[in-house]
Amino acid sequence: MDINKAKDIVVNFIRDRAEEAGVKGAVVGISGGIDSALTAYLTVEALGKENVLGIHMPELKLTPAEDVLDATEVAERLGIEFKTIDISGPLTSFIEAIPDSRLSFNHANGNLKARIRMSILYYYANIIERMVMGTGNKTEILLGYFTKYGDGGVDLEPIGDLYKSEVREMAYLVGVPVEIINKPPSAGLWEGQTDEEELGISYELVDRFLMLLLEGESPQMAQNTLGLTAGQRDSVVARIHANLHKQKAPPAADLDSLRGPYITA
Numbered sequence: 001m002d003i004n005k006a007k008d009i010v011v012n013f014i015r016d017r018a019e020e021a022g023v024k025g026a027v028v029g030i031s032g033g034i035d036s037a038l039t040a041y042l043t044v045e046a047l048g049k050e051n052v053l054g055i056h057m058p059e060l061k062l063t064p065a066e067d068v069l070d071a072t073e074v075a076e077r078l079g080i081e082f083k084t085i086d087i088s089g090p091l092t093s094f095i096e097a098i099p100d101s102r103l104s105f106n107h108a109n110g111n112l113k114a115r116i117r118m119s120i121l122y123y124y125a126n127i128i129e130r131m132v133m134g135t136g137n138k139t140e141i142l143l144g145y146f147t148k149y150g151d152g153g154v155d156l157e158p159i160g161d162l163y164k165s166e167v168r169e170m171a172y173l174v175g176v177p178v179e180i181i182n183k184p185p186s187a188g189l190w191e192g193q194t195d196e197e198e199l200g201i202s203y204e205l206v207d208r209f210l211m212l213l214l215e216g217e218s219p220q221m222a223q224n225t226l227g228l229t230a231g232q233r234d235s236v237v238a239r240i241h242a243n244l245h246k247q248k249a250p251p252a253a254d255l256d257s258l259r260g261p262y263i264t265a
Ligand SMILES: Nc1ncnc2c1ncn2[C@@H]1O[C@H](COP(=O)(O)OP(=O)(O)OC[C@H]2O[C@@H]([n+]3cccc(C(=O)O)c3)[C@H](O)[C@@H]2O)[C@@H](O)[C@H]1O
Pocket: 110, 111, 114, 140, 144, 145, 146, 147, 148, 149, 150, 151, 186, 187, 188, 189, 195, 198, 242, 245
């Protein structure tokens, strides 16, 4: 891929969609990771630094100090307005208010964190009339590796057609700090979580596997080409199928057959 041309397309996409929506600016959740850093850089290029609000939303007991510093550095380098909002309070209130909650429910609590962050971004989008930028990449979207209505609850997905490896390439191009590019990707939803460990495969391999599948190769052929284990092949294929629903609007039961013609002569 010509990464320079890809960048121009994404920047124009952000500008056109903002204009179409009638908003001047955007809100971006900046975690200290590469996806949100790249999205912030591209959004600033598209809309101007005065029209981008970055919000870092750490959970104080869990978020590494390094992430707080990296998120701050992104905002400082870009010269954008930046807020830090601790989600520990809302998270605790939420969990305390749910009778069946348990602190040990990593999966449910982790998704709740992503949904609390989404709600904060939309709160700002509503009060200052801006769009919420998504930070999902093609790898995450194909795998459904995101929280439905959490980090998946956004207005645009500017980098949603870039594989993770292409995200890295574009991040170098626009000047995202190298320590952010080199950090192991993490959803940061529970202690010690990393994407590659949870997925059971490296991004480099899963990107190449997905590319081969999209070119029409069978999972078995792609597995052989890349030297994956059968377990890796099956788990990636199962993930793709199980999460297809995340790429669509929730379906409604079709009742058209029960209605008469709309137009009567
Ligand atoms: N076919 C279908 N049609 C309609 N809905 C369907 C469905 N299958 C499941 N569902 C529903 O989907 C829901 C489960 O989806 P969801 O709540 O998203 O939860 P789920 O996919 O189980 O978990 C989210 C995953 O994304 C990862 N994640 C989250 C956030 C950020 C990042 C990151 O990389 O930064 C990664 C996280 O670590 C975890 O592995 C349930 O309500 C389930 O019933």
